[in-house]
Amino acid sequence: MSKNTELGEINSLRRYPVKSMGGEELSVAHVRENGFWGDRAYALIDAGDGKTATAKNPRKWPTLFSFQATLMETKGSIEKVSTVCIKMPDGTTVTSEQRDINQILSQVLNREVILAVTQDAKVTGVQSPLPVSWSAKSEEYWPDIEGRDKQNTVTDFELPVGTFFDFGQVHLLTTSTLARLGDSYPQGRFETQRFRPNLVVETFGGEKTFAEETWVGHTLAVGDEVRLKITGSCGRCVMTTLAQGDLPKDTGILRTAVQQNQGNVGVYASVVRTGLIRAGDRVRLES
Numbered sequence: 001m002s003k004n005t006e007l008g009e010i011n012s013l014r015r016y017p018v019k020s021m022g023g024e025e026l027s028v029a030h031v032r033e034n035g036f037w038g039d040r041a042y043a044l045i046d047a048g049d050g051k052t053a054t055a056k057n058p059r060k061w062p063t064l065f066s067f068q069a070t071l072m073e074t075k076g077s078i079e080k081v082s083t084v085c086i087k088m089p090d091g092t093t094v095t096s097e098q099r100d101i102n103q104i105l106s107q108v109l110n111r112e113v114i115l116a117v118t119q120d121a122k123v124t125g126v127q128s129p130l131p132v133s134w135s136a137k138s139e140e141y142w143p144d145i146e147g148r149d150k151q152n153t154v155t156d157f158e159l160p161v162g163t164f165f166d167f168g169q170v171h172l173l174t175t176s177t178l179a180r181l182g183d184s185y186p187q188g189r190f191e192t193q194r195f196r197p198n199l200v201v202e203t204f205g206g207e208k209t210f211a212e213e214t215w216v217g218h219t220l221a222v223g224d225e226v227r228l229k230i231t232g233s234c235g236r237c238v239m240t241t242l243a244q245g246d247l248p249k250d251t252g253i254l255r256t257a258v259q260q261n262q263g264n265v266g267v268y269a270s271v272v273r274t275g276l277i278r279a280g281d282r283v284r285l286e287s
Contacts, residue, residue, distance in 0.1 A: 003285060003286065003287060004284055004285065004286070005284060005285045006204060006282055006283070006284045007201065007203060007204065007211070007215070007220070007283045007284060007285060008174065008175075008201040008202050008203040008204050008282075008283050009201070009202050009204075009280055009281060009282050009283060010199055010200070010201060010202070010222070010223075010277060010278070010279050010280060010281045010283065011175060011200040011201060011202040011279070012025055012192060012199070012200045012279060013025065013026040013027070013028075013029045013036075013198065013199050013277065013278075013279055014026065014192075014196070014197065014198055014199070014200075015029065015036045015037075015038050015039040015071075015198065016039055016040055016069065016196060017038050017039070017040075017041055017042055017069040017070065017071050017084045018040075018041075018042040018043060018044070018067070018069035018084060018086065018115075019040050019042070019043035019044070019052065019053070019054060019164045020043075020053060020054045020055040020056075020061065020064040020065070020239075021064055021065070021067040021068060021069040021086065022065060022066075022067060022068040022069065022244070022245075023068075023069060023070075023196070024068075024069075024070045024071075026279075027278065027279050028276055028277070028278050028279075029198075029199075029276070029277050029278075030274075030276060031170070031222075031226045031228075031271055031274050031275060031276070031277060032271065032274050033271055033274060034163065034169055034271070035165070035169035035170050035198070035271065036170065036198050038071045038082075039198060040118075040163065040164040040165055041084075041117055041118055041164070042069070042084050042096070042115060042116065042117050042118075042164070043115075043116055043136070043164040044105065044109075044113040044114070044115060044116070045113060045114045045115075045116045045136075046111065046112070046113060047106075047112040047113060047114055048111070048112060050137070051136075051137050051138050051139060051156075052136045052137065052138040052159065052164060053109075053113060053138075054138045054139065054140070054166075055238075055239045055242060056138065056139065056140040056141065056166075056237050056238060056239055057138075057139040057140060057141045057154060058141060058238060058239075058242055059141055059154075060111075060139065061109075063089060063108075063109065065242055065243070065244040066088075066089035066244075067086055067087065067088055067089065068086070068087040069084055069085070069086050069087075070084070070085050070087075071083070071084055071085075072084070072085050072095065083095050083096050083097050084096045086101075086105070088108055089108070096115060096117075101115055102114050102115060118162060118163055118164060134161070134162065135158050135159065135160075135161045135162075136158070136159040136163070136164060137156060137157070137158050137159070138156070138157060138158075138159060138166075139154055139155070139156055139157075140154065140155055140156075140157060140237055140238070141153075141154050141238050142154070142155065142237075142238070143238050143241065143251060143254070145251070145254055145255050145258055146255075146258070147258040147259065147262075147263070148258060148263065167234075167268055168231055168232070168234070168268025168269060168270065169268070169269065169270055169271055170198050170199070170228060170268065170269040170270070170271065171195075171196070171197045171198050171199075171234060171266055171267075171268060171269075172197060172198065172199050172200075172201060172212060172228070172230070172266060172267050172268075172269055173192070173195055173197035173199075173200050173201070173212070173234075173265065173266035173267075174200070174201045174202075174203045174211045174212045174266075175200065175201070175202045175203055176203040176206075176207050176208055176209050176210070176211040177209075177210050177211065177212060177261075177265060177266065178190045178191070178192070179208040180208040180209055180210060180260065181253075181256055181257065181260060181261075181265070183208055184256050184259070184260050185252055185253070185255075185256040187252070188250055188252050188253050188256060189247055189248075189250070189253075190253065191247060193244060193245060193247060194239075194240050194244070194247060194253060195236070195240060195265055195266060196239070197266055199222070199277070201283050210261050210264070212230070212266060212267045213233060213261070213264070213267065215230040215267065215285070216230050216231070216232055216233065216267060217230065218230055218285055218286075218287060219272055219285075219286045219287045220269075220283055220284065220285060220286060221283070221284050221285075221286040222277050222281060222283050223275070223276070223277045223278060223281035223282070224275070224281075225273065225274070225275025225276055225277070226271075226273060226274065226275045226276070226277050227271075227272035227273035227286060228269040228270070228271060228272060229269060229270045229271075229272050230267050230268075230269050231267070231268050231269060231270050232267065232268050233262075233264035233266075233267055233268075234264060234265060234266040234267055234268055235262075235263050235264055236254055236257050236263050236264065236265050237254070238254065240253045240254050240257070240265070241253050241254050
């Protein structure tokens, strides 16, 4: 690849205000040093063991994907993440400003939880931000998929210090990867929703390849302002197999990813330069 090669354009932008809940599609995204503004700013903490709730362990948290989270933004500063509105499985809504939100969520989930927010979010409200040095811990269930290091077991892992991200700040996925996987397993629905990326790049040329894998180690120019350094592949987990929205449960999704690309779907990126990006912005190789 040569410098300034146009790779594609932004097909969609997404953020997930509460970890492991449904998120929202955006027309414009503010990209800050720690990723998309408001992305994974909140999470639920198990009051019993202190671990962060995640759909990576569906046996413990079977209904998280049935919740939908959106930020109630204002026209003011984005220095603080705004109130989050959570739509529950029965269609009722609660907000982070409600004093009884922890009790409401605990009742619905049948487990005592606390809605927490990262220090970087600088939000005020029911819960005090977690200390910058605090490291969240969570759990992951490994299903019986041939080719994986672990099977039918649950392991603990630590999230990056001061955040509710699993690994990278930004998750990028291409349409060429989805097309490649779809050809390998036609009965599966390889839709964006399953993989929870922040941005989807519609690649030019129509090739059905794992295009973003070739971008690892390079810096991408996204629109006029933002620069992202592609840091590594995104290994997938049981979350991709779970039912969500109108997508059915399908273990073939993860099995195909393992068979075709060692379980990787998409890549992680760090933020080199902040700014605004919009749906339709061009993406090009910068270095």
